[in-house]
Amino acid sequence: QYAPASEILVTVGVSEALDLALRALLNPGDEVLYHEPCYVSYMPGVVLAHGVPVAVSTNIEDGFGLKPEALEAGLTEKSRVLMLNFPTNPTGGVICPEDLEGIARICVEHDLIVITDEIYSELRYDDEPHRSIVSLPGMRERTILLHGFSKAFAMTGFRLGYACAPAPLTEAMMKIHQYSMLCAPMTSQAAALEALENGASSVERMRVSYHERRDFMVRRLNEIGMKCSSPGGAFYAFPDIRAFGMSSRDFAMELLESQNVAAVPGDAFGPSGEGFLRCCYATAFEQLKEALERMERFVSTLARS
Ligand SMILES: Cc1ncc(COP(=O)(O)O)c(C=O)c1O
Incomplete structure (x- = not known):
């Protein structure tokens, strides 16, 4: 549950939300870990926000899920943010509950902030329901959850997404959003409301x-x-x-x-x-x-x- 006025920011797609989150969180030289292969904009997004990208490789044998031990091996004292994207573009990979729990424990222990891009969360084909890292102990206060309408609702051209995060993080993102974008298109917001209310x-x-x-x-x-x-x-x-x-x-x-x-x-x-x-x-x-x-x-x- 998020407070609509202070904890949710409507953005021009997940693309804008990713950029806002990285720009709001990073100081120059902060390291950002992400599992790779990954969506094409993650690495450039980190660099544009003056961060240092740290790719953690995933492989076909593990179904392209992120293993806690692989994440741990990539940590340094400069690690600040972890980016997650399950199900993953380009692999379709998902993560098992035990690994997700292990990763959450590492994030709490090492005081990492998580940006979790859950744009494909409705598109699961196994019997497991989608589970967000934000629901795990100690994670809500350190997670920016991103979602949008491009995939499950096939509304890519409407350019609509949103970020959910604790109020101080949302406010930091809002400072950039209000001067760069002003607001997401009203017509798209009306269409997205219809999709949410009647599109299931x-x-x-x-x-x-x-x-x-x-x-x-x-x-x-x-x-x-x-x-x-x-x-x-x-x-x-x-x-x-x-x-x-x-x-x-x-x-x-x-x-x-x-x-x-x-x-x-x-x-x-x-x-x-x-x-x-x-x-x-x-x-x-x-x-x-x-x-x-x-x-x-x-x-x-x-x-x-
Ligand atoms: C993982 C992932 N995140 C973000 C995006 C961009 O989404 P949007 O259209 O909401 O900007 C895509 C689009 O392919 C994607 O695959």
């Missing part, structure tokens, strides 16, 4: 459909030799292409040029994404079927190690 059944319909598309895509990727684990959320599959002995950039470019299929090279999401490809399944089922057929054709021309 549409979100559920989309979630069920994404679930089917995820299962189809993961099955087909594995069938054609692109090793892919089943992501617990978001709308991305992140197959391992290391067996083909090409950089992810070359793979993606050749796939685009020879088959007109667009996928994002894994290294766009940080060095730990190299050797993977982000395949988005937020498009029509027929398109996905066709894309996978073309990918099969492409892969059949490649040598494997």
